[in-house]
Amino acid sequence: MNRLGDSSCELETTVQTTTFQVNGMTCQGCARGVAKALKALPGVTSAEVSLDAAEATVTFDPAHVSIAQLKTALEKAGYGTG
Secondary structure, three states: OOOOOOHHHOOOOOOEEEEEEEEOOOOHHHHHHHHHHHHOOOOEEEEEEEOOOOEEEEEEOOOOOOHHHHHHHHHHOOOEEO
16 A cells, blocks of 8 residues: 555556577586576576477566677577577
């Protein structure tokens, strides 16, 4: 409830989920590195990485991080996106 006694003014958080193809992962250590790089970004709530599928599924708040920033984090960690 807010200071005026009206509980209808609560802020909503919009979360999005996207999946990236990740090129260059060769082991579970790589997959952990990808997840760590993504989770380090503000607004990322989860990052699940599949070595077998060569994919990273990321849940994030677009008010705090963009898809371009997610891709840049992957590239800075040494992996490509496809």
